Amino acid sequence: MEELKLAWKRIAKETHPDKRESDDTRDFVAAREAYECLVLSIETGIPPVTVERPPPSPPPQPPPPASPDPAVEARVARQAREREKRNRRAREAAYWATQASLEVAFRGYGYWTRAGLPKWRTR
Numbered sequence: 001m002e003e004l005k006l007a008w009k010r011i012a013k014e015t016h017p018d019k020r021e022s023d024d025t026r027d028f029v030a031a032r033e034a035y036e037c038l039v040l041s042i043e044t045g046i047p048p049v050t051v052e053r054p055p056p057s058p059p060p061q062p063p064p065p066a067s068p069d070p071a072v073e074a075r076v077a078r079q080a081r082e083r084e085k086r087n088r089r090a091r092e093a094a095y096w097a098t099q100a101s102l103e104v105a106f107r108g109y110g111y112w113t114r115a116g117l118p119k120w121r122t123r
Contacts, residue, residue: 001042004035004038004039004042008031008035011031011035012028012031012032015027015028015031016028
């Protein structure tokens with residue numbers, strides 16, 4: 001019994017999660033369960049029963065990539081071009097609206113003419 005206790009303490013020190021870099025507790029839990037089973041079998045006189053655990057299931061595999069469909073790729077590319085065109089037009093409209101409002105505001109306060117800018121400018 002003393003040998004079992006010493007062996008358990010040695011294994012527990014080696015496999016304890018606080019002493020390891022990783023948080024993997026499987027080795028420690030397995031060693032603790034084995035120790036408890038052996039102590040119980042010694043105390044009761046009943047031999048331990050070994051139960052084989054099923055192997056862990058493999059992690060789920062990601063679905064295979066979809067086969068490239070030229071029609072789908074063309075549609076996605078066209079939608080991206082149209083989206084970029086709409087965004088560019090919106091940016092340009094916002095820019096020119098800001099420029100026009102600045103021009104009106106500066107003219108109203110006389111900054112435009114004092115800065116020597118032309119009376120009308122073309123885009």
